[in-house]
Amino acid sequence: MKFSLSEDQQMVQDMARDFAKSRIEPIAMEFDKSHQFPQKLIKEMGELGLMGVNIPEEYGGAGFDTVSYSLAVMEIAKGCSSFAVTMSVNHLVCEIIRLYGSEENKKKYLVPLASGDHLGAFCLTEPQAGSDAQNQKTTAKLDGDDYILNGKKAFITNGTYSDVFIVTAVTSAKDAPKKEISAFLVEKDAEGLILGQPEHKMGQCASNTIEVTLENVRVPVSNMLAGTNGFKVMMNGLNSGRIGIASLCCGLASSALDEALSYAKDRQAFGKPLNRLPVIQDKIAEMGTLLEASKLMTLNAAYVKDSGSNYVKSASMAKYFAAENCLKIVDQALQIHGGNGYISEYKIEKLYRDARITSIYEGTSEIQKIVIARQMTK
Structure with a gap:
């Protein structure tokens, strides 16, 4: 097995290391104490391609491989893990849209997320459903060409500053023999989407974590990802x-x-x-x-x-x-x-x-x- 890095991988690692040392490390302690979200620096990371390292260039990403992405996260986390978790969650959202989004979804949501213009959040966890993800109570009911979402999500990274949320919800009836869960793309300005106050955490204090409430949030059918295969x-x-x-x-x-x-x-x-x-x-x-x-x-x-x-x-x-x-x-x-x-x-x-x-x-x-x-x- 070859353990040496390719030129591209080395370049990504060096770039991430330089950014972490010059831009993140000097202010990491200050942002930790103030619990301030580093919005400006996250934008700078996007401009360098760090918010979509392994997303294809045609969808706004840098077009590198997963090894390059892993190396970049290591270097950013060495500067401050709050920046790294913000970056990691955005990549998770990008990856899901890349795998399951329609071409329209990719152009509308993936391109700005991978390029760093927008930020994404993944809404899976609920107050009563952490490791037991199947126990979620958020529902999505079909109403014409829309689904209506109701429920509450907990510990949502990037929530306050996100432009799009991937939200999981139960789409099957209560008495259905099998519980069906679906995933939806919800925009930040959707009516009924309520963002809670930032949590005061023990650590990774410069990352943003909130509770998200959905009250009759309408989402077009076209924003459903992979049908009822949400799990x-x-x-x-x-x-x-x-x-x-x-x-x-x-x-x-x-x-x-x-x-x-x-x-x-x-x-x-x-x-x-x-x-x-x-x-x-x-x-x-x-x-x-x-x-x-x-x-x-x-x-x-x-x-x-x-x-x-x-x-x-x-x-x-x-x-x-x-x-x-x-x-x-x-x-x-x-x-x-x-x-x-x-x-x-x-x-x-x-x-x-x-x-x-x-x-x-x-x-x-x-x-x-x-x-x-x-x-x-x-």
């Missing part, structure tokens, strides 16, 4: 999204390791730098190994997707492994900082808070293991 739309979207979140985990963990290495080099204890103490060297060796393995699993999942093969197992393995080890790496990086790591003026305190969500969103670690086991035993 397939959801799962395929999440499979793709898991590569993005695994990449985010790698970038976040890489930043934490850098902080630990820098601190261990400068800090003195027992008459020598921390990085000369065997107990600290043991931590550094384990952190570095776990990070390298996470990157390889993540890039392999991206490679498998690009090859056209079934990548469900690879994506879930990468997301599970990268998220769990991101938590371990960030935890040990803070431990190396000692009491200073608990103080907000140190970057590792932010990284610790940012990391906690990674084993929860885009499918919890427990759900990933269920997906992996099913793929291995079918």
